[in-house]
Amino acid sequence: MQDSDPSLPGYYQERKVDVVSDVLEEEEGEDDFLSDENGDEIDVGFEDSDGEVDKVKSKDGIDWDSEEWDSDFDIDEDDEVELDGFTAPSVGYGNITEESIEKRKRKRVSKSERKRNAREARREIEEVTVCARCHSLRNYGQVKNQTAENLIPDFDFDRLITTRLMKITSRTADSTVVVMVVDCVDFDGSFPKGAAKSLFKALEGSQDNQKISKKLPKLVLVATKVDLLPSQISPTRLDRWVRHRAKANGAPKLSAVYLVSSRKDLGVRNLLTFIKELAGPRGNVWVIGAQNAGKSTLINAFAKKERVKAIKLTEAAVPGTTLGILRIRGVLSAKAKMYDTPGLLHPYLMSMRLNREEQKMVEIRKELKPRTYRMKVGQTVHVGGLMRLDLSQASVQTIYVSIWASPNVSLHMGKTENANDTWSKHAGVRLQPPINADRVPELGEWKAKEVKVSGTSWDVNSIDIAAAGFCWFSLGLKGEATMTLWTFDGVEVTLRDPLVLDRARFLERPGFLLPKAISEALSNQNKLEAQTSRSFDEEASLL
Numbered sequence: 001m002q003d004s005d006p007s008l009p010g011y012y013q014e015r016k017v018d019v020v021s022d023v024l025e026e027e028e029g030e031d032d033f034l035s036d037e038n039g040d041e042i043d044v045g046f047e048d049s050d051g052e053v054d055k056v057k058s059k060d061g062i063d064w065d066s067e068e069w070d071s072d073f074d075i076d077e078d079d080e081v082e083l084d085g086f087t088a089p090s091v092g093y094g095n096i097t098e099e100s101i102e103k104r105k106r107k108r109v110s111k112s113e114r115k116r117n118a119r120e121a122r123r124e125i126e127e128v129t130v131c132a133r134c135h136s137l138r139n140y141g142q143v144k145n146q147t148a149e150n151l152i153p154d155f156d157f158d159r160l161i162t163t164r165l166m167k168i169t170s171r172t173a174d175s176t177v178v179v180m181v182v183d184c185v186d187f188d189g190s191f192p193k194g195a196a197k198s199l200f201k202a203l204e205g206s207q208d209n210q211k212i213s214k215k216l217p218k219l220v221l222v223a224t225k226v227d228l229l230p231s232q233i234s235p236t237r238l239d240r241w242v243r244h245r246a247k248a249n250g251a252p253k254l255s256a257v258y259l260v261s262s263r264k265d266l267g268v269r270n271l272l273t274f275i276k277e278l279a280g281p282r283g284n285v286w287v288i289g290a291q292n293a294g295k296s297t298l299i300n301a302f303a304k305k306e307r308v309k310a311i312k313l314t315e316a317a318v319p320g321t322t323l324g325i326l327r328i329r330g331v332l333s334a335k336a337k338m339y340d341t342p343g344l345l346h347p348y349l350m351s352m353r354l355n356r357e358e359q360k361m362v363e364i365r366k367e368l369k370p371r372t373y374r375m376k377v378g379q380t381v382h383v384g385g386l387m388r389l390d391l392s393q394a395s396v397q398t399i400y401v402s403i404w405a406s407p408n409v410s411l412h413m414g415k416t417e418n419a420n421d422t423w424s425k426h427a428g429v430r431l432q433p434p435i436n437a438d439r440v441p442e443l444g445e446w447k448a449k450e451v452k453v454s455g456t457s458w459d460v461n462s463i464d465i466a467a468a469g470f471c472w473f474s475l476g477l478k479g480e481a482t483m484t485l486w487t488f489d490g491v492e493v494t495l496r497d498p499l500v501l502d503r504a505r506f507l508e509r510p511g512f513l514l515p516k517a518i519s520e521a522l523s524n525q526n527k528l529e530a531q532t533s534r535s536f537d538e539e540a541s542l543l
Contacts, residue, residue: 175218175278175279175280175282175283175284176216176217176218176279176283176284176285176286177217177218177220177255177275177278177279177283177284177285177286178217178218178219178220178286178288179220179222179275179285179286179287179288180192180219180220180221180222180251180288180289181222181224181287181288181289181293181294181295181298182221182222182223182224182242182246182289182290182293183223183224183225183290183292183293183294184223184224184225184226184228184229184238184242184259185225185228185229185364185368186349186466186468186469186470187223187242187245187466187499188245188249188466188468188492188494188496189290189346189348189349189466189468189469189492190289190290190292190293190346191245191246191249191251191290192288192289192290192344193249193250193251217286218255218278219251219253219254219255220254220255220256220257220258220271220274220275220278221242221243221246221251221254221256221257221258222257222258222260222271222298223238223242223257223258223259223260224260224261224262224293224294224297224298225261225262225263225294226238226259226260226261226266226267227261227263227264227266227367228364228365228366228367228368229367229368229499229500230367230368230369230370230500230502231367232500232502233499233500235259238259239257239259241497241499242257242259243257244497245496245497248496255278256274256278258270258271258274260298262294262297262298262300262301263297265301268298268301268302268305269305272302272305272306272331275332276332276333276336279332279336280336281333281334281335281336282334282335282336283332283336283337284336284337284338284339285332285336285337285338285339286339286341287299287338287339287340287341288341288344289343289344290343290344290346291343291344291345291346292343292351293343295340295341295343296340299328299331299338299340302328302331302338303328303330303331306330306331325339325340325341325342326339326340327339328340346468346469347490348468348469348490348491348492349468349469349470349491349492350362350386350467350468350469350470350487350488350491351469351470352469353443353444353488353491354433354434354443355435355439357435358433358434358435358439360408361384361406361408361409361432361433361435362384362405362406362408362409362433362469362470362471363406364405364406365406366407368404369407369504370402370403370404370474370500370502370503370504371402371403371405371411371504371508371513372400372401372402372403372503372504372506372507372508373400373401373402373403373413373507373508373510374398374399374400374401374507375391375398375399375400375401375413376391376397376398377391377392377393377394377397378391378415378416378417379391379413379414379415379416379510380413380414380415380416380419381401381403381411381412381413382411382412382413382414382419382422382423382431383403383405383409383411383470383471384405384409384410384411384431384432384433384434385423385426385427385428385431385432385433385434385440386433386434386443386470386487386488387467387470387471387485387486387487388419388423388485388486388487389401389465389473389483389484389485389486390416390419390483390484390485390486391416391481391483392416392450392482392483392484393481393482394477394479394480394481394482395479395480395481396477396478396479396481399455399458399475399476399477399481400458400461400475400476400477400503401473401474401475401476402461402473402474402475402476402500402503402504403471403473404471404472404473404474404500405470405471406471407515408515408517409432409433409471409515410430410431410432410512410513410514410515410518411508411512411513412426412430412431412511412512412513413508413510413511414510414511427440428440429522430512430514430518430522432518443488444488444489444490445488445489446486446487446488446489447486447487447488447489448484448485448486449484449485449486449487449493450482450483450484450485451465451482451483451484451485451493451495452480452481452482452483453465453475453477453480453481453483453495454477454479454480454481455475455476455477455478455479456478457476457478458476458477458478459476460476460498460501460502461474461475461476461498461500461501461502461503462475462476462477462498463475463495463496463497463498464495464496464497464498464499465483465485465493465494465495466493466494466495466496467487467491467492467493468491468492468493468494469491470491472499474498474499474500474503476503
């Protein structure tokens with residue numbers, strides 16, 4: 001061990017320990033600090049004669065024992081304070097670009113939302129110029145000019161359509177398909193039995209000749225708006241009921257029956273596939289039906305399935321929305337053609353007599369729910385101011401009557417002896433539609449029709465009494481009954497098998513059953529009348 005030459009091995013020297021006091025004496029005026037093992041500066045404090053500790057500042061001039069320096073490093077998220085060596089990287093720093101910064105700023109979205117955004121991005125926005133009539137129908141639900149609307153001639157189905165359908169061509173590849181669209185909620189009122197009578201007769205007469213029958217049109221019955229029917233109806237029973245009613249209305253043998261909902265997209269794809277196979281590569285498809293049966297809505301659903309970038313057909317609840325024959329391109333494959341025809345006019349519908357406000361009240365937009373009464377002989381049920389059902393005679397004490405109508409239609413059950421006074425006093429007021437009492441004389445002549453019914457059980461409905469374009473009654477009884485149905489002259493009334501077997505779970509009480517809108521309107525009217533009479537009384541007392 002040697003300590004003389006540091007270049008030789010074994011050199012050793014004791015570590016020198018500096019005393020703080022010596023340093024203070026030798027280096028006055030310099031900043032006081034010590035170094036640690038790594039050579040970093042260490043702040044120290046010194047105790048004076050009074051026992052207090054002198055705080056020593058570093059070379060940077062920071063008093064490390066104070067609490068003020070700590071606040072300098074409390075950085076809010078909103079404050080933009082740059083820290084040397086810790087600043088956020090900017091554009092151009094490493095691999096950071098403007099695109100990478102934008103990606104960090106993007107909000108996190110779910111997988112389904114990303115797919116939806118991608119579909120919307122691929123969808124091309126097509127601006128289509130429409131006439132003033134279509135614009136008014138699409139946006140306001142009414143025609144632009146009612147005076148001009150009345151000048152449009154009625155659609156002649158026999159002359160324009162039937163002659164073309166029954167024309168037999170020599171080309172064997174051509175096949176004609178007639179798609180009859182019928183509203184499930186108003187089946188008998190929307191079935192095209194009158195206007196298509198000549199077509200049915202021609203088809204019936206040609207069934208014996210096999211060569212001719214192969215080239216004649218094939219009929220496909222489509223029952224739409226099945227989503228509006230009660231959910232307790234099974235598809236099998238509904239299919240059987242539709243076929244039975246179609247046969248009762250004079251339809252010949254059908255190629256197929258389909259139950260669809262264009263709004264809920266139920267059965268649309270299966271129907272379109274069947275029509276394509278039936279029509280073939282060169283066939284013609286004609287879509288016919290009554291006004292507001294849902295033809296244009298169904299064709300729009302076809303176009304949506306095929307992703308056809310075509311002009312969307314105008315849909316509205318106004319009768320006569322489609323004015324002429326429209327050829328729909330792109331829905332069928334190859335050279336097959338599809339045609340949309342104007343709605344067939346049915347003057348026996350109740351809705352044809354109503355104005356637009358009243359049509360909105362009777363229009364069914366949600367799933368139907370029954371309202372059931374237990375009636376005795378001598379009682380009457382009013383359905384708005386448009387229909388009335390009296391129980392005149394019965395072999396049983398009570399029967400169950402279920403009304404299937406729009407929830408916006410008011411009801412009333414009372415005694416038959418007071419029925420005339422109730423109708424004349426409240427029609428257009430508490431019994432709506434019509435929307436006011438002045439509309440009652442404009443709807444037609446109020447007439448009665450006697451109806452005899454019979455049933456075998458109280459648990460299920462036995463028979464339906466359907467008013468075209470408005471509502472239907474379902475009767476449950478075990479015996480026989482004679483009823484009187486009051487409505488306006490010319491409205492078609494049909495007796496048929498029950499569509500829905502079940503009645504409402506809870507029975508309605510006698511008296512007025514008013515929708516919320518009508519109840520609020522009457523309440524506001526009564527308040528206004530009370531205020532007016534009160535002001536008159538105050539003025540009279542002052543005089």
